[in-house]
Amino acid sequence: MRNVVIGFLGTQLDMGKRRRWRPTVDLCRTEGFPVDRLELIHDHKFNRLAHSVKRDIEEASPETEVLLHRMDMDDPWDLEEVYTKLFDFASDYGFDEDRERYHIHLTTGTHVGQICWFLLSESRHIPAALIQTGPPRGGDDVGTFDLIDLDLSRYDALQQRFDQQTREYGDLLKGGIKTRNVAYNRLIDRIEQVAGLSDAPILLQGESGTGKSELAQRIYELKLQRRRVKGRLVHVNCATLRGGTANATLFGQRRSFTGQAGTERAGLLREADGGVLFLDEIDALGLEEQALLLHAIEAGQYYPLGSDAEVTSRFQVIAGASGDLSAMVSEGVFRIDLLTRLNLWTFHLPALRDRPEDFEVNLRHELAQAEKTLGIRVGFNSDASEAWLRFASAPGTLWPGNFRDFSGAILRLCTLAPRGRITRAQVVDEIATLERRWRAADTDQNSQLVAKYVNGPVDPFDIPQLANVLHTCQTSATISEAGRRLFAVSREDRKSRNDADRLRKYLAKFDLSWAELNDG
Incomplete structure (x- = not known):
């Protein structure tokens, strides 16, 4: 294959006044590296020198074809101008990698030109290796010649180092836990890629207890390692932002607003300047706060409470939500413009049961954490470990609290373990405790939902069924849709399939109507 070299004319070095070494001419005489074609770029002010160098190359290396390219620069130290003109040159060139090998001569030209050559080569806009030449050393007659190929796939050691670093970043995001779930590992790989390259907001969605807060902390640590942020991580629990103090907590307030000493506040957004703002449970944030927050995220500026002057705070955003934000937009309780701003990168954390x-x-992992907390060594008896893992992974074990339930259970087992060994009897007791708590919590949620709509007592037998009906009505667009969902099985055995009428009659037993539920 033919060797093609592209480079700038050396306006000082190629004159050869200071020393006999002329980099562009000597490059074409390099032993073992024949230059079949030299593309020499020059400004019109150095047209005479360019033709002189061309003649000298043709005399010293007759087999080298020299093509001169005039490229006038208003300011050869202007990065934008130089890069734009070299980019246009590369776009129009017509590279033929099947027949030619391309190289860029870095030795000549300004430092800005060298930076632009590097960027264009690294991005493969110019599919070329880099050449750095130097004057002869000591008593040598031949100058130095170094070839640098930026195609990292050809450097096994470098590629292995990058792969190792990627694994380390993935381990960081997983908290050092060697997870085996394919979907979860794929999710972590995507988060690592996005967090390391992008400053855009990241939205973490998932059930309560799936680890959104812990993952947000690890994303921040990754960004810190990758030098994408310098400030701190500020954790905001949006569920606690209620009433008149919400705006002051987020945006701060001036002392003059109340006139009382000690009432001034910097605000959490100010504390997050240069770092990451983690908006935990953002689905619990009020509409007014959502509007103010959206402006602060987009503009990087906001007004503290009682202030006439805007404050600037630049931060990256991670948001966590347990609820369905799209459904909340439909219900009018979450702003669509804020959701649009947040969900450029949305990641759904799987439930523990999945x-x-x-x-x-x-x-x-939880055993190790419990040992650190308690300061003792704890282990499972083999039959206890088998019983626990069988229960944990059973299809009927739903883990409604996800990792909060799981880690709490392990901590209890470790605390009560006799002589540091968890027994099967302990596991049986802990399983009974979890199931009892889950039933109580489920019953309590159903009772609260029923009490919201029904005045008067309801038989305990009817509560779970009525709660399911109410929930279905709340999440269905029409009464017909709700009826189809509730009577999907029994409707096949009926001559009349008026599901809406069946649902109306059921609701009427409790003095309820579709309109009442739909408005609620």
Whole structure:
């Protein structure tokens, strides 16, 4: 294949006044590296020198074809101008990699030109290796010649180092837990890629207890390592922002607003300047706060409470939500413009029950955490470990609290373990405790939902069924849709399939109507 070299004319070095070494001419005489074609770029002010260098190359290396390219620069130290003109040159060139090998001569030209050559080569806009030449050393007659190929796939050691670093970043995001769930590992790989390259907001969605807060902390640590942020991580629990103090907590307030000493506040957004603002449970934030927050995120400026002057705070955003934000937009309780701003990168964290492969590794992790907390060594008896993992991964074990339930259970087992060994009897007791708590919580939620709509007592037998009906009505667009969902099985055995009428009659037993539920 033919060797093609592209480079700038050396307006000082190629004159050869200071020393006999002329980099462009000597490059074409390099032993073992024949230059079949030289593309020499020059400004019109150095047209005479360019033709002189061309003649000298043709005399010293007759087999080298020299093509001169005039490229006038208003300011050769202006990065934008130089890059634009070299980019246009590359776009119009017509590279033929099947027949020619391309190289860029870095030795000549300004430092700005060298930076632009590097960027164009690294991005493969110019599919070329880099050449750096130097004057002869000591008593040598031949100058130095170094070839640098930026195609990292050709450097096994470098590629292995990058792969290792990627694994380290993934381990950081997973908290050092060697997870086995394919979908979760793929999710972490995507988050690592986005967090390391983008400053755009990240939205973490998932059930309560799936680890959104812990993952946000690790994303921040990754950004810190990758030098994408310098400031701190500020954790905001949006569920606690209620009433008149919400705006002051977020945006701060001036002392003059109340006239009382000690009432001035910097605000959480100011504390997040240069760092990351983690908006935990953002689905619990009020509409007024949502509007103010959107402006602060987009503009990087906002007004503290009682202030006539805007404050500037630049921060990256991670938001966490347990609820369905799209459904909340439809219900009018979440702003669509804020959701649009947040969901450029949305990641759905799977529930614990959807990661059965990871129960064993998470068990080891929680044991280690419990040992640090308690300051003792704890282990499972083999039959106890089998019983626990069988229960944990069973299809009927839903883990409604996800990792909060799981880690709490392990901590209780470790605390009560006789002589540092968890027994099967303990596991049986803990399983009974969890199931009892889950039933109570489920019953309590159903009772609260029924009490919201029904005045008067309801038989305990009817509460779970009525709660299911109410929930279905709340999440259906029409009464017909709700009826189809509720009577999907029994309707097949009926001659009349008027599901809406059946639902109306059921609701009437409790003095309820579709309109009442739909408005609520």
